Amino acid sequence: MQKKAQIMHPEKREYSWHDGRTLTIGDKTLIMGILNVTPDSFSDGGKWNNADRAVQHMLEMVVNGADIIDIGAESSRPGFVAMSAKEEIERLKPFLEAVLPACPVPVSIDTFKAETAAFAAQQGVHILNDIWGLQYEKEPGEMAQVAAQYQLPVVAMHNRSSSEYTGDIIESMRGFFQRTIDTAKTAGIDLDKLILDPGIGFGKTAAGNLEVMNRLQELKRFDGRRYPLLLGTSRKSFIGKVLDLPVEQRMEPTGAACVLGITKGCEIMRVHDVLPVSRMCRITDAILAAGSGSSEA
Numbered sequence: 001m002q003k004k005a006q007i008m009h010p011e012k013r014e015y016s017w018h019d020g021r022t023l024t025i026g027d028k029t030l031i032m033g034i035l036n037v038t039p040d041s042f043s044d045g046g047k048w049n050n051a052d053r054a055v056q057h058m059l060e061m062v063v064n065g066a067d068i069i070d071i072g073a074e075s076s077r078p079g080f081v082a083m084s085a086k087e088e089i090e091r092l093k094p095f096l097e098a099v100l101p102a103c104p105v106p107v108s109i110d111t112f113k114a115e116t117a118a119f120a121a122q123q124g125v126h127i128l129n130d131i132w133g134l135q136y137e138k139e140p141g142e143m144a145q146v147a148a149q150y151q152l153p154v155v156a157m158h159n160r161s162s163s164e165y166t167g168d169i170i171e172s173m174r175g176f177f178q179r180t181i182d183t184a185k186t187a188g189i190d191l192d193k194l195i196l197d198p199g200i201g202f203g204k205t206a207a208g209n210l211e212v213m214n215r216l217q218e219l220k221r222f223d224g225r226r227y228p229l230l231l232g233t234s235r236k237s238f239i240g241k242v243l244d245l246p247v248e249q250r251m252e253p254t255g256a257a258c259v260l261g262i263t264k265g266c267e268i269m270r271v272h273d274v275l276p277v278s279r280m281c282r283i284t285d286a287i288l289a290a291g292s293g294s295s296e297a
Contacts, residue, residue: 011226013192015153017126021106023067025195025228025267029258029281032108032270033058033066034234037095038075051098058099065278069103070129070270071095072110085115092116096123108155114142121150128154131202133180134187135159144187153193155230156180160203169208170218173198181222195228195268200257201236209238213257216264232270233257234277255280262288 012026023030037054058069073092074083083091088111100107100123108127109120113136117128130136133156134144147154158173165172177196184194198219200209213233220226233239235250243253251273258269258277262284271277 013228015106015126015193017106019124021104021126023106023126028285029262029266030067030268031065031274031278031281032068032070032230032268033061033064033274034270034272035061035069035071035095035099036075037071037073037091051094054095055098055102058103061274062103062105064275065282066105066274068106068108068127068268069099070108070110071099071125073116074111085113088113088116089119092120093123096120096125100124112136112143114139114146117143117146118150121146121152126152128152129157130154131157131199132159133157133176133197133199134183135176135179141183141187144183144189147184147193148188151190151193153195154184154189155195155197156184157197157202157230157232158199163203163205163208165208169204169211170215173212173219174222177219178222191225195230197230197232197270200231200233201238206238206241209236210242213260213264216261216266220265228268229261229264229266230268230270231258231261231266233261234271234273251276259284 012024015023035054035058061069071092073088073095106126108129109117109125110129110131111117111120112130112132128143128147130143134154136143158176160176181191181194184191196219198212198216200212204212216229219229234254235247239245239250239253240247254271254273255277258271259280261269262281269277269281
């Protein structure tokens with residue numbers, strides 16, 4: 001008797017935009033390439049904060065397997081000081097003007113400020129990526145309103161100001177995401193446009209990050225609905241903590257975390273090292289899909 005193979009992504013989501021860009025979640029693991037245009041990112045600050053270099057790097061990532069390009073104009077490294085929306089928009093504007101028309105795949109904007117998100121949406125950005133999961137306390141409900149107004153998919157990340165949990169960490173995260181879902185419903189966001197991100201490296205200790213990685217599958221369903229998971233482990237500090245490695249030597253463990261994430265049900269990987277990680281994800285997809293058409297005798 002042959003055991004039925006695991007079905008990796010049993011539910012599909014298909015997105016399309018007025019400019020002809022399309023994206024399907026469910027056919028394969030998607031790669032979101034990170035394009036930091038900040039001078040002070042923890043990993044690659046200053047490398048791409050010139051429009052010409054940013055476009056070149058974007059094109060390289062697409063050739064190497066990126067399905068989405070994620071642009072961030074403000075570092076969210078530990079201890080960062082938030083800039084104003086006006087400053088963020090001023091920094092972001094020349095990069096969006098250069099990258100958007102040249103990019104053949106959807107572009108997301110990494111921001112937690114509603115004013116910046118609205119500006120980016122007006123410029124033609126395709127996806128919003130919010131590190132406060134629609135719950136930024138200084139702008140309650142505003143990011144959700146922007147997502148609803150422009151009918152854009154939104155990545156909602158788990159985050160909190162403290163890394164200490166009095167109870168079960170996954171139960172706490174599920175409570176956070178339930179509030180995110182309720183906020184999205186209230187704003188009129190189509191829940192098929194909501195993508196969840198467990199926020200590895202945010203509001204968690206190294207041990208907490210490891211536990212969340214081990215239990216990612218527990219964050220897939222809410223109220224009977226299955227949500228796509230985006231996983232961002234690229235070069236994160238928990239890897240350095242476990243392996244005692246500097247940022248520039250964390251590619252292989254990042255890939256290992258992505259492979260594990262796929263087996264736990266994550267559909268999108270947000271990474272710096274697009275080529276090697278995309279290869280790891282493609283072979284993992286192929287292995288998990290092998291024999292999926294067979295059935296038990």
